[in-house]
Amino acid sequence: MASEPQHLEPERANAAMIxxxxxxxxxxxxxxxxxxxxxxxxxxxxxxxxxxLISSLVALVFILxxxxxxxxxxxxxxxxxxxxxxxxxxxxxxxNAFTGNTFLMGTDDQGRDILSTILYGSxxxxxxxxxxVIFAMVLGTVLGLTAxxxxxxxxxxxxxxxxxxxSFPSILIALLIFGVGKALLPREMQDELAIYVxxxxxxxxxxxxxxxxxxxxxxxxxxxxxxxxxxxxxxHPMLIMLRHVLPNTLGPVLVIATxxxxxxxxxxxxxxxxxxxxxxxxxxxxxxxxxxxxxxxSGEWWITxxxxxxLVTLALSVNxxxxxxxxxxxxxxx
Amino acid sequence: MAAFIIRRLLQSIIVMxxxxxxxxxxxxxxGDPINNMVGQETTLEQREELxxxxxxxxxxxxxxxxxxxxxxxxxxxxxxxxxxxVEDLFAERLPATLELAIVSAIFALVFGLALGVYTALxxxxxxxxxxxxxxxxxxxLPTFLxxxxxxxxxxxxxxxxxxxxxxxxxxxxxxxxxxxTASGLQSLILPAITLGLxxxxxxxxLVRAEMLEVLRTDYIKFARARGLSDxxxxxGHALKNTLVPVITITGLQLGAIIAFAIITETVFSWPGVxxxxxxxxxxxxxxxxxxxxxxxxxxFVVINLIVDILYYVxxxxxxxxxxxxxx
Amino acid sequence: MAQPLLQVRDLRIEIPTxxxxxxxxxxxxxxxxxxxxxxxxxxxGAGKSLxxxxxxxxxxxxxxxxxxxxxxxxxxxxxxxxxxxxxxRGKKIGAIFQDPLTSLNPLFTVGRQLVETIMTHIxxxxxxxxxxxxxLLREVGIPAAERRIDSxxxxxxxxxxxxxxxxxxxxxxxxxxxxxxxxxALDVSIQAQILALLKRLTREHGTSxxxxxxxxxxxxxxxxxxxxxYAGRIAEIGxxxxxxxxxxxxxxxxxxxxxxxxxxxxxxxxxxxxxxxxLDGIPPGCAFNPRCPHAFERCFKDQPVLLDAGPxxxxxxxxxxxxxxxxNG
Numbered sequence: 010m011a012s013e014p015q016h017l018e019p020e021r022a023n024a025a026m027i028x029x030x031x032x033x034x035x036x037x038x039x040x041x042x043x044x045x046x047x048x049x050x051x052x053x054x055x056x057x058x059x060x061x062l063i064s065s066l067v068a069l070v071f072i073l074x075x076x077x078x079x080x081x082x083x084x085x086x087x088x089x090x091x092x093x094x095x096x097x098x099x100x101x102x103x104x105n106a107f108t109g110n111t112f113l114m115g116t117d118d119q120g121r122d123i124l125s126t127i128l129y130g131s132x133x134x135x136x137x138x139x140x141x142v143i144f145a146m147v148l149g150t151v152l153g154l155t156a157x158x159x160x161x162x163x164x165x166x167x168x169x170x171x172x173x174x175x176s177f178p179s180i181l182i183a184l185l186i187f188g189v190g191k192a193l194l195p196r197e198m199q200d201e202l203a204i205y206v207x208x209x210x211x212x213x214x215x216x217x218x219x220x221x222x223x224x225x226x227x228x229x230x231x232x233x234x235x236x237x238x239x240x241x242x243x244x245h246p247m248l249i250m251l252r253h254v255l256p257n258t259l260g261p262v263l264v265i266a267t268x269x270x271x272x273x274x275x276x277x278x279x280x281x282x283x284x285x286x287x288x289x290x291x292x293x294x295x296x297x298x299x300x301x302x303x304x305x306x307s308g309e310w311w312i313t314x315x316x317x318x319x320l321v322t323l324a325l326s327v328n329x330x331x332x333x334x335x336x337x338x339x340x341x342x343x
Numbered sequence: 344m345a346a347f348i349i350r351r352l353l354q355s356i357i358v359m360x361x362x363x364x365x366x367x368x369x370x371x372x373x374g375d376p377i378n379n380m381v382g383q384e385t386t387l388e389q390r391e392e393l394x395x396x397x398x399x400x401x402x403x404x405x406x407x408x409x410x411x412x413x414x415x416x417x418x419x420x421x422x423x424x425x426x427x428x429v430e431d432l433f434a435e436r437l438p439a440t441l442e443l444a445i446v447s448a449i450f451a452l453v454f455g456l457a458l459g460v461y462t463a464l465x466x467x468x469x470x471x472x473x474x475x476x477x478x479x480x481x482x483x484l485p486t487f488l489x490x491x492x493x494x495x496x497x498x499x500x501x502x503x504x505x506x507x508x509x510x511x512x513x514x515x516x517x518x519x520x521x522x523x524t525a526s527g528l529q530s531l532i533l534p535a536i537t538l539g540l541x542x543x544x545x546x547x548x549l550v551r552a553e554m555l556e557v558l559r560t561d562y563i564k565f566a567r568a569r570g571l572s573d574x575x576x577x578x579g580h581a582l583k584n585t586l587v588p589v590i591t592i593t594g595l596q597l598g599a600i601i602a603f604a605i606i607t608e609t610v611f612s613w614p615g616v617x618x619x620x621x622x623x624x625x626x627x628x629x630x631x632x633x634x635x636x637x638x639x640x641x642x643f644v645v646i647n648l649i650v651d652i653l654y655y656v657x658x659x660x661x662x663x664x665x666x667x668x669x670x
Numbered sequence: 671m672a673q674p675l676l677q678v679r680d681l682r683i684e685i686p687t688x689x690x691x692x693x694x695x696x697x698x699x700x701x702x703x704x705x706x707x708x709x710x711x712x713x714x715g716a717g718k719s720l721x722x723x724x725x726x727x728x729x730x731x732x733x734x735x736x737x738x739x740x741x742x743x744x745x746x747x748x749x750x751x752x753x754x755x756x757x758x759r760g761k762k763i764g765a766i767f768q769d770p771l772t773s774l775n776p777l778f779t780v781g782r783q784l785v786e787t788i789m790t791h792i793x794x795x796x797x798x799x800x801x802x803x804x805x806l807l808r809e810v811g812i813p814a815a816e817r818r819i820d821s822x823x824x825x826x827x828x829x830x831x832x833x834x835x836x837x838x839x840x841x842x843x844x845x846x847x848x849x850x851x852x853x854x855a856l857d858v859s860i861q862a863q864i865l866a867l868l869k870r871l872t873r874e875h876g877t878s879x880x881x882x883x884x885x886x887x888x889x890x891x892x893x894x895x896x897x898x899x900y901a902g903r904i905a906e907i908g909x910x911x912x913x914x915x916x917x918x919x920x921x922x923x924x925x926x927x928x929x930x931x932x933x934x935x936x937x938x939x940x941x942x943x944x945x946x947x948x949l950d951g952i953p954p955g956c957a958f959n960p961r962c963p964h965a966f967e968r969c970f971k972d973q974p975v976l977l978d979a980g981p982x983x984x985x986x987x988x989x990x991x992x993x994x995x996x997x998n999g
Binding site: 570587 | 842
């Protein structure tokens with residue numbers, strides 16, 4: 010019915026569009042990896058989210074404060090020589106009746122500056138926390154890889170243990186391991202090695218999440234062709250899988266690690282509070298809170314309140330960060 | 344149905360045996376039981392005699408069997424620290440822990456459910472966001488800290504509620520209860536809230552997540568397309584489907600409550616088995632530790648069993664032995 | 671001519687995204703008459719399901735109606751409040767979806783779900799509602815309806831489940847049913863049964879149906895008229911026979927040419943080069959212009975409207991009479 014129009018134009022239009030496409034592709038390649046990372050979804054939502062920014066800032070402040078405690082703390086509260094008993098029981102920001110010294114957060118019964126105790130205490134808490142998480146991460150990854158790769162009864166046994174362990178709260182497991190560890194050690198060495206046992210306990214109570222994730226990825230990668238190919242060449246497939254499995258699990262493992270850190274810090278604080286954690290010579294935030302509880306009724310509220318606030322702030326910021334990270338990396342929510 | 348129960352029972356027994364094995368190894372091989380039981384003056388021959396009499400030189404399977412036999416009869420030996428039978432210590436303190444656990448579980452369940460449903464239905468609202476934010480704080484607050492905070496506000500500053508002990512208790516049969524006295528009830532409030540708050544947060548977030556999931560399903564979409572009222576959709580369809588997975592997790596949490604009671608009891612000097620356990624760790628009182636392990640495992644196993652049966656009852660899909668098809 | 675049951679005028683649906691606002695449905699207009707089955711066919715993402723969702727008022731935010739009107743029985747329904755729209759849903763407009771397994775609540779019996787729906791719209795006693803439910807099940811062809819009414823969804827086979835779904839949609843005798851891929855999840859043999867059922871019910875109750883599918887065979891089998899959708903717009907609309915045998919729009923021509931038919935031997939299936947553009951890549955003018963062998967100047971500038979093209983109407987500037995007259999004049 011209609012006469013066919015001349016259509017040189019459409020062809021030209023198509024060609025022009027193809028050229029335009031190629032140009033953009035080149036441009037994209039030219040952008041550096043950093044720029045692309047900055048523009049990526051994750052970095053974008055990080056920049057946009059006040060929660061993520063603030064919580065990582067707070068966490069950073071804690072970590073730096075704890076790391077440089079000996080340098081920035083007004084005093085070393087655990088060196089008996091630097092203490093003055095007369096400084097004791099000073100309220101925050103009020104000059105002491107006897108010595109005239111003022112402390113930002115007051116002092117405890119021994120004259121220790123609370124701010125300093127918090128800095129040193131955070132140090133212990135974070136050290137134990139990080140060590141525990143790293144231990145759990147390594148243990149979990151190894152077990153997850155083994156279970157996924159070997160399959161069969163090894164897999165069944167490991168997963169069974171994981172399931173059973175998951176149905177018990179991690180505090181309980183940590184308590185039990187700590188109790189057994191302490192019982193195994195001769196009395197003299199108990200104080201010295203308590204920290205190591207504590208790290209062991211926290212690590213052993215937290216490996217399961219890591220193992221499950223890594224095992225999942227391992228199972229997926231195991232069946233891929235490059236593993237068969239590697240076997241043919243004679244390369245140990247385990248090494249190949251390490252190279253390919255680990256990058257794939259980086260995201261989820263990072264989320265689990267962050268949330269585990271918060272849990273580890275809380276677990277350590279709880280154990281120390283209960284009196285079965287770090288030894289009294291190296292108090293952590295939990296120990297400080299325990300000491301302070303005795304003084305609540307006599308009115309020196311600051312001895313327990315400030316360490317409590319510190320603990321909550323630390324745990325909260327790490328938790329928020331972990332939560333945000335999990336949402337940012339979840340493909341379903343994008 | 345019967346086959347299902349029997350199978351689960353067998354599994355439970357196996358788990359208990361494994362736990363007994365671990366507990367027994369603790370008991371027998373960590374430290375020297377003899378050294379913990381006698382004074383320093385006891386001679387070597389006397390120790391050897393004791394060792395023989397207590398059967399500590401018998402083979403492993405024999406000792407294990409004896410341990411299991413004793414355990415089934417609720418005999419766990421003598422506490423190193425208090426020189427009294429472990430089972431007596433437990434019997435005295437169990438009612439305190441159980442009352443605390445049950446009251447806080449009810450508290451957590453009722454409020455957790457209500458808040459979870461509320462924040463799911465009013466998802467983007469300001470109040471829901473606030474509650475969710477607070478819940479995140481709740482997860483970051485360790486139990487003992489909640490306890491201290493509550494003590495400070497209500498006991499120290501306001502002076503309304505006691506901060507330690509159980510108050511006056513009444514003896515009924517073998518059970519001591521604090522629910523029948525005013526001071527008993529008052530003493531129960533702060534510890535119950537402390538213990539239950541963590542669970543409440545967990546239940547609330549779980550219910551919310553489940554409900555949001557359910558609200559996204561096709562059958563809810565279809566229900567909307569049929570013009571059903573919001574109330575029918577939310578509380579008729581969505582809620583029932585939400586409860587099914589929530590039941591499992593909540594049931595499992597009950598066991599966790601008993602474990603977390605350890606912390607709460609320490610903060611409030613509550614005379615329960617949790618406090619006993621902490622003291623046992625501090626003093627390396629192995630028999631008590633072993634007994635606590637077995638007891639807690641028993642609780643977990645039984646609770647798991649009940650939850651599985653409940654699940655079976657609620658979800659009709661699990662009941663079909665052979666799904667009947669109509670062509 | 672009697673007023674059409676449903677009139678859609680210039681419907682526009684937008685999705686605000688992080689960077690800009692995308693238009694998912696752009697200027698869609700059509701009518702549905704009483705008792706007719708209108709097919710909506712197109713590739714995935716062409717906008718057929720969205721149009722249906724908009725009509726029944728179930729657009730999920732952030733999707734929103736940004737323009738145009740939807741008129742049912744002479745009254746505008748696109749701007750109604752949630753509460754008023756809810757009364758229309760199920761009573762005037764019903765919907766059935768693709769997967770019968772996930773459309774039914776697994777924890778409630780079929781009877782419970784039926785009775786609940788009936789009693790939401792009709793004020794009768796539970797006993798009468800149950801009787802009506804049994805009747806409905808019989809009507810859609812469920813054998814032993816009085817017994818099956820107390821069964822759970824997982825106890826039915828796929829085909830039977832979809833019949834239950836249809837029964838649920840018919841509870842309050844709606845005037846219009848939106849069927850979104852009702853047979854896609856079913857076996858081919860069951861498909862035929864369900865389509866026959868739909869046709870029979872429409873005839874007996876005078877219900878109209880908007881049948882959304884990507885399967886041209888289903889349309890040819892069941893529908894009276896068909897609208898071909900492309901990139902959120904209607905490319906062509908007309909009686910089924912004409913659209914299939916004498917397609918006017920170049921896209922429809924390509925579609926029909928790509929369907930193998932029994933009677934003819936051909937060397938190769940005709941393919942249309944390229945693919946339907948994504949929402950953020952729709953070119954100006956006619957959405958089909960990058961792939962159209964007949965595209966000319968105007969196609970790249972102005973978005974075409976539905977123009978008469980013989981027995982059907984096509985959104986294609988080739989059928990612009992003014993230009994035709996100018997060319998031939």
